[in-house]
Amino acid sequence: EDKVVQSPLSLVVHEGDTVTLNCSYEVTNFRSLLWYKQEKKAPTFLFMLTSSGIEKKSGRLSSILDKKELFSILNITATQTGDSAIYLCAVGEYGGSQGNLIFGKGTKLSVKP
Amino acid sequence: DVKVTQSSRYLVKRTGEKVFLECVQDMDHENMFWYRQDPGLGLRLIYFSYDVKMKEKGDIPEGYSVSREKKERFSLILESASTNQTSMYLCASSFWGDNQPQHFGDGTRLSIL
Numbered sequence: 001e002d003k004v005v006q007s008p009l010s011l012v013v014h015e016g017d018t019v020t021l022n023c024s025y026e027v028t029n030f031r032s033l034l035w036y037k038q039e040k041k042a043p044t045f046l047f048m049l050t051s052s053g054i055e056k057k058s059g060r061l062s063s064i065l066d067k068k069e070l071f072s073i074l075n076i077t078a079t080q081t082g083d084s085a086i087y088l089c090a091v092g093e094y095g096g097s098q099g100n101l102i103f104g105k106g107t108k109l110s111v112k113p
Numbered sequence: 114d115v116k117v118t119q120s121s122r123y124l125v126k127r128t129g130e131k132v133f134l135e136c137v138q139d140m141d142h143e144n145m146f147w148y149r150q151d152p153g154l155g156l157r158l159i160y161f162s163y164d165v166k167m168k169e170k171g172d173i174p175e176g177y178s179v180s181r182e183k184k185e186r187f188s189l190i191l192e193s194a195s196t197n198q199t200s201m202y203l204c205a206s207s208f209w210g211d212n213q214p215q216h217f218g219d220g221t222r223l224s225i226l
Contacts, residue, residue, distance in 0.1 A: 041220060042219045043203070048212060048214055088156070103157075105154065106155055
């Protein structure tokens, strides 16, 4: 059965810390891996990764994919209270139905002042 | 910017009622999705649609149906609401094709009493 596993499930840090969120997957026909940030409302799209070893970066957030070891990490440097959210990892597959994503359960990040 | 609009943020209904959740997107996306999100279980796919009048079951379709009469609108129907359908419901949409991120609405928090 295809699955996406995120760790840790929750994390509490202080402002200024650097955090690393993990996402491992077992998916038969991997196509892409996506990261989303969910605050109180809609998950918002952060990154899509399709190739190993190529870092995607946006401000203090960065992510990289390892297709050999079947995982991705999301790094947040110099965390701020506004980074507090649930971070969702999702994997898309080839074949089957277009556009479907398999989601992990999320990592809840709390950044304390 | 992509806009996915869900008709209600909060909804309270009674057991046995027929409940309609509406979702509209303004980006001419082919794909539309309905998820429910529960603590500890993450996002689970209920139904999705890749074209008008087309629908496919997701992982947990029991107790739900959907309707897609127009490209921009995707409705989720609880035929006879039950307390175990109390949840956060999220609608998403995306373009057809590989590596297209899904864009989410703000969610409807549904309580069945």
